[in-house]
Amino acid sequence: MTMATMPRRTVLMGVGMAAAWAASPARALLAQAAARTTTLPPAVEALIAQMTVEEKAGQVTLMAAAWAGGAATALNPAGAASSFEGQLAEVRAGRLGGVFNGNGAVMARRMQTVAMREARLKIPLIFAADVIHGLRTVFPVPLAEAASFDPELARRTARAAGAEAAASGIDWTFAPMVDVARDARWGRGVEGAGEDVLLGRVMAAARVRGFQGDRGLAAPDAVAACAKHFAAYGAGEGGLDYNSVDVSERTLREVYFPPFESAFAAGAPTTMASFNEIAGVPATANEWLLTEVLRREWGFDGLVVSDYTGDEELIAHGFAADAREATRLAFMAGVDMSMQSAFYIKHLPGLVAAGEVPMARLDQAVRRVLALKVQLGLFDDPFRRIDSKREKARVRTPATLALAQEAGARSIVMLKNDGVLPLPTTGKKIALIGPFAGGQHDLIGPWNVYGTDAEAVDLEMGVRAIVRDAASVSVTAGSGIDDALPGGIDAAVVAARAADVVVLAIGESQRMSGEAQSRVDVVVPAAQVALAQAVAATGKPVVVLLRTGRALALTEPVLGASAILVTWFLGSRDGPAIADVLFGRVGPSARLPVSFPYATGQEPYHYDHKSTGRPNPPGPLAEYKAHYREFPNQARFAFGHGLTYGTIDYAALDLGSARMSADTPLVARATIRNSGARAAEEVVQLYVHDVTASITQPVRLLKAFQRVSLAPGEAKQVSFTLRRADLLFVGQDLKPVVEPGRFRVWIAPSAQADGVSGEFVLA
Numbered sequence: 001m002t003m004a005t006m007p008r009r010t011v012l013m014g015v016g017m018a019a020a021w022a023a024s025p026a027r028a029l030l031a032q033a034a035a036r037t038t039t040l041p042p043a044v045e046a047l048i049a050q051m052t053v054e055e056k057a058g059q060v061t062l063m064a065a066a067w068a069g070g071a072a073t074a075l076n077p078a079g080a081a082s083s084f085e086g087q088l089a090e091v092r093a094g095r096l097g098g099v100f101n102g103n104g105a106v107m108a109r110r111m112q113t114v115a116m117r118e119a120r121l122k123i124p125l126i127f128a129a130d131v132i133h134g135l136r137t138v139f140p141v142p143l144a145e146a147a148s149f150d151p152e153l154a155r156r157t158a159r160a161a162g163a164e165a166a167a168s169g170i171d172w173t174f175a176p177m178v179d180v181a182r183d184a185r186w187g188r189g190v191e192g193a194g195e196d197v198l199l200g201r202v203m204a205a206a207r208v209r210g211f212q213g214d215r216g217l218a219a220p221d222a223v224a225a226c227a228k229h230f231a232a233y234g235a236g237e238g239g240l241d242y243n244s245v246d247v248s249e250r251t252l253r254e255v256y257f258p259p260f261e262s263a264f265a266a267g268a269p270t271t272m273a274s275f276n277e278i279a280g281v282p283a284t285a286n287e288w289l290l291t292e293v294l295r296r297e298w299g300f301d302g303l304v305v306s307d308y309t310g311d312e313e314l315i316a317h318g319f320a321a322d323a324r325e326a327t328r329l330a331f332m333a334g335v336d337m338s339m340q341s342a343f344y345i346k347h348l349p350g351l352v353a354a355g356e357v358p359m360a361r362l363d364q365a366v367r368r369v370l371a372l373k374v375q376l377g378l379f380d381d382p383f384r385r386i387d388s389k390r391e392k393a394r395v396r397t398p399a400t401l402a403l404a405q406e407a408g409a410r411s412i413v414m415l416k417n418d419g420v421l422p423l424p425t426t427g428k429k430i431a432l433i434g435p436f437a438g439g440q441h442d443l444i445g446p447w448n449v450y451g452t453d454a455e456a457v458d459l460e461m462g463v464r465a466i467v468r469d470a471a472s473v474s475v476t477a478g479s480g481i482d483d484a485l486p487g488g489i490d491a492a493v494v495a496a497r498a499a500d501v502v503v504l505a506i507g508e509s510q511r512m513s514g515e516a517q518s519r520v521d522v523v524v525p526a527a528q529v530a531l532a533q534a535v536a537a538t539g540k541p542v543v544v545l546l547r548t549g550r551a552l553a554l555t556e557p558v559l560g561a562s563a564i565l566v567t568w569f570l571g572s573r574d575g576p577a578i579a580d581v582l583f584g585r586v587g588p589s590a591r592l593p594v595s596f597p598y599a600t601g602q603e604p605y606h607y608d609h610k611s612t613g614r615p616n617p618p619g620p621l622a623e624y625k626a627h628y629r630e631f632p633n634q635a636r637f638a639f640g641h642g643l644t645y646g647t648i649d650y651a652a653l654d655l656g657s658a659r660m661s662a663d664t665p666l667v668a669r670a671t672i673r674n675s676g677a678r679a680a681e682e683v684v685q686l687y688v689h690d691v692t693a694s695i696t697q698p699v700r701l702l703k704a705f706q707r708v709s710l711a712p713g714e715a716k717q718v719s720f721t722l723r724r725a726d727l728l729f730v731g732q733d734l735k736p737v738v739e740p741g742r743f744r745v746w747i748a749p750s751a752q753a754d755g756v757s758g759e760f761v762l763a
Contacts, residue, residue: 039371040370040374041374041379044370045367047123047370048363048370051094051121051366052094053349053352053359053362054093054094054095054345054349055094055095055120057345057348057349057362058090058094059094059123059366060336060337060338060348060362060365060366060369061095061096061338061342061345062097062098062099062100062126062305062339062340063087063090063098063099063100063339063342064100064101065087065099065100065101065102065107066084066086066087066099067087067102067107068101068102069101069102069103069104069107069129069449069450070101070103070449070450070452071448071449072101072130072449075101075447075449084107087099088110088111088114091115091118091119091125092118093119094119094121094123095345096345097123097125097337097369098126098127098128098172099127099128100127100128100129100172100339101130101449102127102129104169105167105168105169105387105388105390105391106388107169108169108386109383109386109388111125111127112124112125112383112386116382123370123373124378124379124382125382126171126172126369126372126373126376127169127170127171127172127385128170128171128173129165129170129172129173129174129450130173130174130175130447130449131161131162131170131174131175131223131449131450132174132175132177132191132448133145133157133161133445133447133448133571134160134161134164134404134444134448134572135161135395135450136168137164137395137397137400137401137403137404137451138404138444138448138456138571139157139161139404139407139408139572140404140408140411140568140569140570140571141190141445141446141513141549141570141571142177142190142192142207143189143190143191143192143193143194143549143593144408144411144569145157145407145411146193146194146203146593147194147411147412147568147590147591147592147593147642148407148410148411148590149590149705149707150410151203151205152206153407153410154203154206154207155206155209155210156210156407157210157403157404157407158175158176158206158207158210158211159209159210159211159213160210160399160400161173161210162210162211162213162221162223163221163394164395164400165223166220166222166223166385167221167391167393167394167395168385168395168450169385169387169391170223170385171223171376172223172226172270172372173223173224174226174228174272175207175225175226175228176192176203176204176207176208176211176225176263177191177228177229178192178204178260178262178263179191179192179229179232179233179234179256179259179274180192180193180194180195180196180197180200180234180235180256180259181195181234181594182195182234182235182605183234183235183238183239183603183604183605184551184552184594184597184604184605185238185239185240185518185519185520185522185550185600185603186234186236186239186241186518186550187241187446187512187513187515187517187518187549188234188241188514188515188517189234189513189549189550189594190445190446190447190550193593194639195593195594195595195607195608196606196607196608196639196702197254197255197259198702198704199593201258201261201262202262203259204260204262204263204266205262205265205266206266207225207263208225208227208263208268211223211224211225212224212267216375217375217376217377218375218376218377218380218384219377220384220385224268224375225267225268225269226268226270226271226272226305227259227260227263227264227270227271227272228272228307229272229273229274229275229276229283229307230260230271230272230273230274230283230289230290230304231252231256231260231278232245232247232252232283233245233274233276233283234256235256235276236276238518239518239519239603240518241516241517241518242276244276244277245276245277245278245279246278246280250695252278253730253734254730257293261298264298264300268302269302269303269372269375270302270372271294271300271302272304272305272306272307273286273304273305273306273310273330273335274307274310275310275313277317277319281319282310282319284306284307284311284330284333284335285319285320285326285329285330285333286333287333289334290333290334291334295334302368302372303336303337303369303371303372304334304335304336304337304368305335305336305338305339306330306335306338306339307339308339309339310335310341311326311327311329311330311335311341311343312326312340312341312343314329314330323343323346324347324350324351327343327346327348327351328347328351328356328357331348331351331357331362332357332361336364336365337369396455396572401572401573402573404571404572404573404577405573405577405580406577407570407571407577408571408574408576408578409580409581409586410586410589410590411568411570411577411590412566412567412568412577412581412588412590413566413590413591413641413642414563414564414565414566414588414642414644415564415565415566415592415637415641415642415643416562416563416564416643417564417645418562420501420541420543420562420563421543421565421645422581422582422583422584422645423503423543423582423584424583425467426468426469426472428472428499428500428501429472429473429474429500429501430472430474430500430501430502430503431473431495431496431498431502431540432459432460432463432473432474432475432476432503433475433476433478433492433495433496433502433503433504433505433535434504434528434531434545435478435479435481435505435528436459436506436507436545436547437460437477438458438475439458439460440454440456441458442481442510442569443456443458443510443570443572443575444569444571444572444574445510445513445549445569445571446510446511446515446549446569447514447515451571451572455572456571456572456573456575457572457573457575457576458575459503459505459545459574460473460475461575461576462573462574462575462576462577462578462579463503463575463578463579463582465576465579466580466583466585467583474495474498474499476488476491476492477491477492478491478531479527479528479530481508481509481525482525482527483527484527484530489530489531489534492531492535493534493535493537493538496538496540497538497540499540500540500541501540501541501542501543502535502541502542502543503543503582504531504535504542504543504545504561505545505567506524506532506544506545506558507528507545507546507547507548507552507567508525508547508548508552510549510569512549513549513569514549521553521600522553522597522600522603523600524552524555524558529557532544532558532561533557535557536561542561542563543561543562543564543565543582544558544561544563544565545565545567545578546558546564546565546566547567547568547569549568549569550594551592551594551596551597552596553596553597553598553599553602553636554596554636554637565578565581565582565588566590584645584678587644587646587680588642588643588644588645589642589644589680589681589682589707590642591642591683591685592637592638592640592642593639595635595637595638595639596635596637596638597635597636598631598632598634598636599630599631601628602628602631605635606639607635607638607639607699607700607751607752608698608699608700608701608751609633609698609699610696610697610699611626611699612626614626615633634752635751635752638750638752638753639702639750639751640683640685640702640748640749640750640753641749641750641751641752641753642683642750644678644680644681644682645679645680646674646675646676646678646679646680646682646710647680648672648673648674648675648676648680648749649672649673649674649675650671650672650747650748650755651670651671651673652669652670652671653669653670653747653756654668655667655668655669655745655758655759655760658758658759658760659760659761659762660722660723660724660760660761661724665721665723665724666722666723666745666760667719667720667722668686668720668721668722668745668747669718669719669720670717670718670747670755670756671715671716671717672708672710672715672718674710674712674713674714674715675713676712678712679710679711679712680709681709681710682707682710683705683706683707683749684705684708684718684749685702685704685705685747685748685749686702686703686705686720686745686746686747687702687703687745687746687748688701688722688743688744688745689701689743689744690739690741691742691743691744691759692741693729693739694737694739695729697729700746700751702751703720703722703726706718706720718747720747722745724738725738727743727762739762740762741762742759742760742761743760743761744757744758744759745760
């Protein structure tokens with residue numbers, strides 16, 4: 001199924017993609033891609049025979065740019081690179097294959113000029129960067145954009161980000177992150193698509209296509225994608241970053257592998273080994289993962305790069321005794337290129353000389369690096385993406401900024417609304433209160449190297465630009481993010497009492513999400529809860545705006561607000577995007593890509609959990625059933641939940657004969673009606689439960705979704721086609737299997753909503 005051929009407002013993810021994977025055509029695509037990447041032009045192939053062992057080791061060495069760009073020095077310090085001149089010397093000597101997170105086209109031109117004029121073999125460098133959700137134009141963080149349930153939107157923003165990156169001299173981005181994340185405590189969930197496998201797959205594929213474009217990697221506006229982190233990084237114990245992972249092979253194959261397979265099928269030519277271990281073997285030295293599964297089983301023959309000092313960390317893991325052994329273990333397991341440790345340039349020549357690393361393996365890795373450079377067109381024109389004039393002309397254009405605003409508005413999830421929203425643009429006094437009510441901070445989110453909050457538009461500016469009378473808006477911080485402000489609550493109460501409605505902007509700072517930002521308690525900080533309590537006590541209607549990079553466990557008084565919007569970190573046009581939804585210029589249409597728990601103690605929580613042998617029956621919590629003392633085994637706000645400015649009703653489920661066979665699919669239909677007074681865009685979701693199987697099955701699994709636009713009073717029939725292969729699961733022998741029997745099906749607005757439901761039989 002080719003996503004690019006599907007109309008945006010019809011089925012954005014049809015059922016059948018999982019079946020296609022199990023039936024292996026995607027693996028055939030990988031095999032074809034492998035053949036392409038390993039076929040080098042004769043002149044490039046000849047270079048391998050001319051290289052010294054040290055020059056070969058240089059090609060598989062990647063270092064942080066000593067002349068770093070933006071926030072790169074803080075995010076990834078250059079480490080062993082002592083100076084820019086020192087890196088130029090390494091280039092001249094053929095001891096460096098590329099750099100990452102450098103300072104734009106000027107820096108890249110200087111380095112590439114040295115490589116092409118002064119190095120012996122004149123092999124072009126590759127320039128990489130962490131372009132996670134934008135370069136200078138910053139789009140919503142990936143978790144927020146996943147809330148749009150709109151892979152075409154993700155493709156468009158990745159396309160814009162890729163073009164902007166390419167205009168800045170970048171060839172390769174370390175994105176998309178396709179880790180499934182089911183523990184809200186883990187900070188890096190903000191970089192992915194949430195807890196669901198299907199949503200993760202379609203977003204992974206869309207972002208790869210977006211970064212790389214449709215004209216081939218050699219196009220000057222294309223950048224190579226890198227699916228990361230392989231694999232199961234999001235399953236770290238306790239939600240602790242870099243932590244151990246111990247999951248079954250079945251869970252790897254059902255949950256953590258599929259988004260990578262989709263990314264590779266979409267054309268991603270590279271992947272990054274993850275920091276974590278799996279069942280005692282670090283991924284960076286995991287031969288089963290990197291060679292047996294990735295290479296032999298899937299047929300992938302692209303480039304595998306380590307994460308930042310991932311090979312060096314084998315020593316701290318207790319898996320390697322020293323740097324030399326760490327180099328051998330990582331390289332022989334299948335890591336082709338070492339990032340940042342410099343272990344490969346230091347130790348591969350000696351390992352080859354000692355016979356511990358075969359020359360054939362080194363040549364294989366070098367060939368993969370050169371193949372990527374060939375694909376990117378660097379041997380044809382090493383300067384094809386290095387143009388300072390183009391860099392200035394193509395970053396932060398009106399078109400990309402407009403797209404950032406559109407994407408931001410389409411990423412906002414409305415959890416609750418008692419009718420206070422949308423706000424009128426005139427006739428109401430509005431008090432913006434909270435640490436995020438104004439000021440250019442905490443707008444673009446974590447892990448952005450080149451964009452800045454100073455270039456982004458905040459909530460105050462966005463609101464003042466849309467109301468008729470800017471004087472009707474007051475702005476009061478009320479508290480800090482973690483700490484109270486002297487007199488802050490008193491000032492906030494005065495502002496609230498003078499207003500007709502309060503817009504309370506609270507939540508996480510962007511430093512609370514992202515790498516190394518695991519949290520033991522996924523709640524709104526106490527100082528902000530105290531502020532919310534005081535504002536609620538005024539009796540004024542309160543609209544809560546939640547700034548966050550993860551699911552949060554919400555409590556009173558936040559839950560008692562008149563309306564709650566999850567606004568995430570929306571990037572360059574954060575404030576205007578929020579204002580568009582607040583005032584009804586854009587109706588909320590996003591859905592939660594992660595479950596919001598009742599309490600942190602439920603984590604890790606995901607909607608597609610198993611029932612256990614003692615599920616709680618419908619109704620009150622019962623003794624000796626699978627739930628906590630305080631809460632049901634459910635989410636407070638479920639995966640897929642999100643309200644619109646319409647009133648949406650589900651009715652008239654039609655399953656036809658309610659029978660499916662190998663030759664006869666099941667068509668499930670339902671009527672979706674907007675009985676409200678405002679237009680709405682509904683995300684209609686199809687879930688299935690296999691009632692009895694040889695492997696216990698989740699209580700629900702998302703199989704497809706559609707976006708449906710409904711005018712006031714309009715009704716539309718929505719249909720989904722399920723085929724036998726859509727019901728595959730990983731059987732007891734770890735191979736795909738389909739078993740006859742009863743299945744329950746829901747067409748519903750969330751993973752916990754009833755919508756309309758029924759049963760069918762697979763013969």
